[in-house]
Amino acid sequence: MDTVSFNLNGKPVKCTSQPVERLSAVLRDELNVKGVKTGCDAGDCGACSVLVDGQPVCSCLTPLGQVENCKVTTVEGLAENQTLSNLQESFLQFGAAQCGICTPAMLVSAQSLLDKTPQPTRAQVEDALGGVLCRCTGYQKIIDAVLHASSFTDKSVTPPANSAVGSAIRHLDGRPKVTGQLAYGADSFPPDAVLVRVIRSPHHHADFTIGDLSAFKKVHPGIHEVFTAADIPGKNCFGVIPPFADQPVFAENTARFRGEAIAAIAGEREVIRAFDESDFPVLWQVKPHVLLPDAARQTDAPQLHEGRKGNILVHGLVQRGDADTALNNAAHKVTVKSSTPFVEHAYIEPEAGYAERAGDRIEIHASTQAAQMDRESLAEIMGLKLDDVRVAPTACGGGFGSKLDISMQPYIALAAWKLKRPAAICYTRKQSMQSTTKRHPSQIELTIGCDQNGKINGFAFDGIFNTGAYASWGPTVANRVPVHASGPYYIKDYRAKSVAVHTNTPPSGAFRGFGVPQSAIPQECAFD
Numbered sequence: 225m226d227t228v229s230f231n232l233n234g235k236p237v238k239c240t241s242q243p244v245e246r247l248s249a250v251l252r253d254e255l256n257v258k259g260v261k262t263g264c265d266a267g268d269c270g271a272c273s274v275l276v277d278g279q280p281v282c283s284c285l286t287p288l289g290q291v292e293n294c295k296v297t298t299v300e301g302l303a304e305n306q307t308l309s310n311l312q313e314s315f316l317q318f319g320a321a322q323c324g325i326c327t328p329a330m331l332v333s334a335q336s337l338l339d340k341t342p343q344p345t346r347a348q349v350e351d352a353l354g355g356v357l358c359r360c361t362g363y364q365k366i367i368d369a370v371l372h373a374s375s376f377t378d379k380s381v382t383p384p385a386n387s388a389v390g391s392a393i394r395h396l397d398g399r400p401k402v403t404g405q406l407a408y409g410a411d412s413f414p415p416d417a418v419l420v421r422v423i424r425s426p427h428h429h430a431d432f433t434i435g436d437l438s439a440f441k442k443v444h445p446g447i448h449e450v451f452t453a454a455d456i457p458g459k460n461c462f463g464v465i466p467p468f469a470d471q472p473v474f475a476e477n478t479a480r481f482r483g484e485a486i487a488a489i490a491g492e493r494e495v496i497r498a499f500d501e502s503d504f505p506v507l508w509q510v511k512p513h514v515l516l517p518d519a520a521r522q523t524d525a526p527q528l529h530e531g532r533k534g535n536i537l538v539h540g541l542v543q544r545g546d547a548d549t550a551l552n553n554a555a556h557k558v559t560v561k562s563s564t565p566f567v568e569h570a571y572i573e574p575e576a577g578y579a580e581r582a583g584d585r586i587e588i589h590a591s592t593q594a595a596q597m598d599r600e601s602l603a604e605i606m607g608l609k610l611d612d613v614r615v616a617p618t619a620c621g622g623g624f625g626s627k628l629d630i631s632m633q634p635y636i637a638l639a640a641w642k643l644k645r646p647a648a649i650c651y652t653r654k655q656s657m658q659s660t661t662k663r664h665p666s667q668i669e670l671t672i673g674c675d676q677n678g679k680i681n682g683f684a685f686d687g688i689f690n691t692g693a694y695a696s697w698g699p700t701v702a703n704r705v706p707v708h709a710s711g712p713y714y715i716k717d718y719r720a721k722s723v724a725v726h727t728n729t730p731p732s733g734a735f736r737g738f739g740v741p742q743s744a745i746p747q748e749c750a751f752d
C-alpha cells in the first residue's frame with residue numbers, strides 16, 4: 225500500500241489515507257490528532273490551521289500528498305514535555321481562549337509569526353491571525369496574548385493574597401484548551417460508531433412520499449438503516465417551551481422549511497459520507513410558501529399550523545398609562561422604522577456528538593448549551609424514562625443561544641438505540657446553517673414623544689418578528705421584547721406590542737438577548 229510520510233510534531237509518521245484526502249481529516253481520523261478542528265471544510269474559518277514547514281495553511285484545503293516529507297506542526301506540538309510554551313501561557317493569562325475551538329489555530333498561526341518576528345507590532349499580529357475566525361472573544365485578548373508572549377514570565381496561576389480584585393484569573397479549563405486536549409462534539413467518536421446523515425427537504429414547503437426503503441437498502445449495502453417518523457419510539461415532537469412544542473424530529477408528509485429533516489440514514493462512515501442525496505427515494509409535491517411575515521399574515525397565505533390562525537404564534541404586550549394621548553400632546557415626536565434580517569449564530573463548531581446504548585438506557589455525548597433540557601426532550605422522543613437518558617455534554621465550541629435547542633441529538637439516539645451500536649454525527653456547515661435556529665428577523669415601528677424640556681413621554685412600539693416554521697423561542701422573544709423595548713429609560717405612558725409570525729423558513733430561536741438587540745436599534749436611534 226502506498227503511504228505518505230511526513231514529520232508530525234517532531235516525529236516521523238506514515239499515512240495510508242489517499243493522497244487526495246484532506247490533511248485535516250487525516251490528522252483527525254487516521255492520526256487521532258484532535259487538536260486540529262474543522263468548522264467549514266471550505267477554507268473560510270481557519271479553525272483547521274496547521275503549520276507546514278513553519279507556514280500556516282488550512283489543512284482542510286491541503287491534500288495529504290502535498291505534505292510528503294514536510295514538517296507539520298499542530299497545537300499538540302507547541303508544548304515541550306508537558307511544559308507550555310510562553311505563547312500558551314500568555315493565552316491563559318490574558319483569557320484569550322473562551323470557548324476554545326479556534327484556539328489551536330490561533331496558537332499555531334501566532335507561533336509561526338513569533339518564530340520569525342519575536343517582537344511583532346499589533347498590525348503584524350492582526351495580519352498573522354487574519355485567516356482564523358474567533359466567534360467569542362472579539363480578538364483583543366488574543367492579540368494582547370500574542371503581543372506579550374515573548375516577554376511572558378508570570379506563570380502564577382492565582383494572584384498574590386489581597387490582590388485578587390482586578391487580577392486576571394486563569395480559566396479552570398484553560399490548559400486543555402491551549403494544548404488541544406479539550407474534547408468537543410466531534411472529538412471522541414467511538415471507533416466502531418456508525419455515521420448518521422440527515423436527509424432534508426430541498427423545498428420551502430412541500431408534501432412528500434418516501435419510497436421503498438427495503439429496496440433502497442438492498443442497493444446501498446453500507447447503509448444499515450433508514451429512519452423516518454414511523455421509527456420514533458415516543459413523541460415525534462420537540463420544543464424548548466413545552467406548551468408550544470411543535471417541531472417534529474422528522475417531518476410527517478409535509479416539510480415546512482428548506483432544510484427540514486424527513487429521514488436519516490446510518491451506516492459505515494465512507495458510505496454515508498459519499499452518499500448522493502439525490503439517490504434517496506422520495507417524491508416531492510411543492511406547495512406555495514411564505515418567507516416574510518407580511519405575506520404570511522395575508523388571508524390567502526398557506527397556513528403552517530392548525531390552531532395558529534393567520535400564522536400567528538403569539539402576541540406580546542406591555543402597557544402603562546396612555547401612550548396615544550401622551551404622543552398627541554407631545555411637543556416633539558419622532559418615528560423610526562427599522563428592519564433586521566436573519567442572523568446565523570456561526571459558532572465555529574458545527575453540531576456534533578455520538579450516542580450509545582447501554583442496556584435499556586441511552587447516552588448522548590454531544591455539544592450543547594442545555595443538557596437537562598436535551599435530556600427531557602430526548603426522553604419524550606425516545607419514549608424512555610428520564611432516568612434512562614444520560615446527556616454528557618462535551619466541550620461546546622460556541623452556541624450563543626442556538627445550542628439551547630436540540631438539533632442532531634435525536635438522530636444519533638435513534639440510530640444507536642435501534643442498531644445497538646454507537647452512532648455519531650457531525651453536521652457540515654451547510655447542514656448546520658440550513659437547519660438550526662437563527663436570530664429573529666424584525667420589522668419595527670416606534671414613535672417617541674417629549675415635552676418642551678426634552679423629557680421623554682409617550683412611547684408606542686410595534687414589532688413584527690419572523691419566527692420561522694416552528695416555535696422554538698418565539699414566545700420568549702415576543703414577550704420579552706415589549707418588556708425591554710424602552711431600554712433603561714423611565715417612560716410614563718408606554719405601549720409596546722409584538723407578534724411572532726410563522727413563515728416557511730428555519731425556526732428563529734435564542735440568540736443573545738432574545739429579540740432585545742433588534743428593538744434597541746430603533747429605540748436608541750429615536751432617542752438620539
Ligand code: FES
Nearest residue numbers: 263265267270284
Ligand atoms: S478553513 Fe478549514 S475548516 Fe474552516
Ligand code: FES
Nearest residue numbers: 323324358359360
Ligand atoms: S474562543 Fe474563538 S471561537 Fe470561541
